[in-house]
Amino acid sequence: MPTLLSLLTFATGCALVSAHTLISYPGWRGDNIHTNGTAPDGSIIPGSLGINYDNGSYGFPYGMQWMYPCGGMPTSRNRTKWPIGGGAISIQPGWFPGHSLAFFYINMGYGNEPPNMSHVMVPVFQITGPSNLEYPGQFCLPQVPLPANFTPKIGDNATIQVIETAQHGASLYNCVDITFADPSEVAQVNSSNCYNSSGPNDKIGFNLVFTSTSLSSEAYPSIQLNPALSILGPLALAIAAWLWL
Numbered sequence: 001m002p003t004l005l006s007l008l009t010f011a012t013g014c015a016l017v018s019a020h021t022l023i024s025y026p027g028w029r030g031d032n033i034h035t036n037g038t039a040p041d042g043s044i045i046p047g048s049l050g051i052n053y054d055n056g057s058y059g060f061p062y063g064m065q066w067m068y069p070c071g072g073m074p075t076s077r078n079r080t081k082w083p084i085g086g087g088a089i090s091i092q093p094g095w096f097p098g099h100s101l102a103f104f105y106i107n108m109g110y111g112n113e114p115p116n117m118s119h120v121m122v123p124v125f126q127i128t129g130p131s132n133l134e135y136p137g138q139f140c141l142p143q144v145p146l147p148a149n150f151t152p153k154i155g156d157n158a159t160i161q162v163i164e165t166a167q168h169g170a171s172l173y174n175c176v177d178i179t180f181a182d183p184s185e186v187a188q189v190n191s192s193n194c195y196n197s198s199g200p201n202d203k204i205g206f207n208l209v210f211t212s213t214s215l216s217s218e219a220y221p222s223i224q225l226n227p228a229l230s231i232l233g234p235l236a237l238a239i240a241a242w243l244w245l
């Protein structure tokens, strides 16, 4: 999880999955670095942000998608086959308001139950949506590569994590669990399921996110069309399912 740094916050990195933030001024609600908010008896205090334990079951008052790392969803049993050399990811970004601008992160976690989702697949990028309300439309990256220095074998499992941050920084998490397969075993994507919508109500544009040391035309991320297309299921309830039960 990216750590927000501001003049008033001090970020302290933790060796584990997510970084943690300490608000040294003007203070904070409490020490949430080492605790998870669970009461001593194991219950979750009603009104806890993000998760409630009410009447015998867990609830997500703000919606499950805000929960790191996979929007509150456990690892799925129906893994999708995805090409061993990387493949397509198609996303519908406009299911919630607040995304006329949004940052996207696409990461991978290795194995059956990834210990973290810290392996970056594409550099962060920003989209522009047609409005700040809910909107239709999708975009598709036809050839998302594997993280650097990762060479899985056919049959290995992994999880792709897609993070969308709203303009105020709230992050929506969504994952798809995959099994690496030979591209010939994976249904190819085509113009009907992997496209960038461009109508007046669903046009989605892209902005690159630069760092000051990479202001050159070579800084474009490696999101390129590649004829070796393949499929993958996506974010926010999108997509076609070539799955594998």
Ligand SMILES: *[C@@H]1O[C@H](CO)[C@@H](O)[C@H](O)[C@H]1NC(C)=O
Pocket: 035, 036, 037, 038
């Ligand atoms: C919260 O943390 C406590 C103490 O570390 C641990 O015993 C408990 O299982 C955790 N609860 C959840 C829901 O992770």
Ligand SMILES: *[C@@H]1O[C@H](CO)[C@@H](O)[C@H](O)[C@H]1NC(C)=O
Pocket: 055
């Ligand atoms: C709590 O759960 C019980 C059993 O499922 C149900 O009968 C009752 O209506 C619930 N109460 C509330 C306030 O939801």
Ligand SMILES: *[C@@H]1O[C@H](CO)[C@@H](O)[C@H](O)[C@H]1NC(C)=O
Pocket: 076, 078, 079, 080, 176, 233, 241, 242, 243
């Ligand atoms: C896996 O099954 C769940 C529950 O039926 C479904 O919602 C989800 O779309 C499926 N995922 C894939 C990748 O097919």
Ligand SMILES: *[C@@H]1O[C@H](CO)[C@@H](O)[C@H](O)[C@H]1NC(C)=O
Pocket: 015, 016, 017, 109, 110, 111, 114, 115, 116, 117, 118
């Ligand atoms: C993340 O998980 C990988 C294994 O998938 C492990 O090698 C790596 O050390 C972990 N990174 C962190 C920061 O825990």
Ligand SMILES: *[C@@H]1O[C@H](CO)[C@@H](O)[C@H](O)[C@H]1NC(C)=O
Pocket: 077, 079, 112, 155, 156, 157, 179
């Ligand atoms: C990948 O997941 C599938 C389905 O859960 C499982 O049968 C298979 O053994 C896993 N592969 C590896 C290499 O663990």
Ligand SMILES: *[C@@H]1O[C@H](CO)[C@@H](O)[C@H](O)[C@H]1NC(C)=O
Pocket: 187, 188, 189, 190, 191, 192, 193
């Ligand atoms: C794209 O692929 C899907 C599934 O393989 C197929 O149903 C659809 O007809 C194809 N569309 C085009 C335009 O080829």
Ligand SMILES: *[C@@H]1O[C@H](CO)[C@@H](O)[C@H](O)[C@H]1NC(C)=O
Pocket: 139, 140, 141, 142, 194, 195, 196, 206, 223, 224, 225
């Ligand atoms: C959608 O737009 C992005 C950014 O310009 C591009 O990388 C991608 O290839 C496009 N997708 C398709 C299916 O053309």
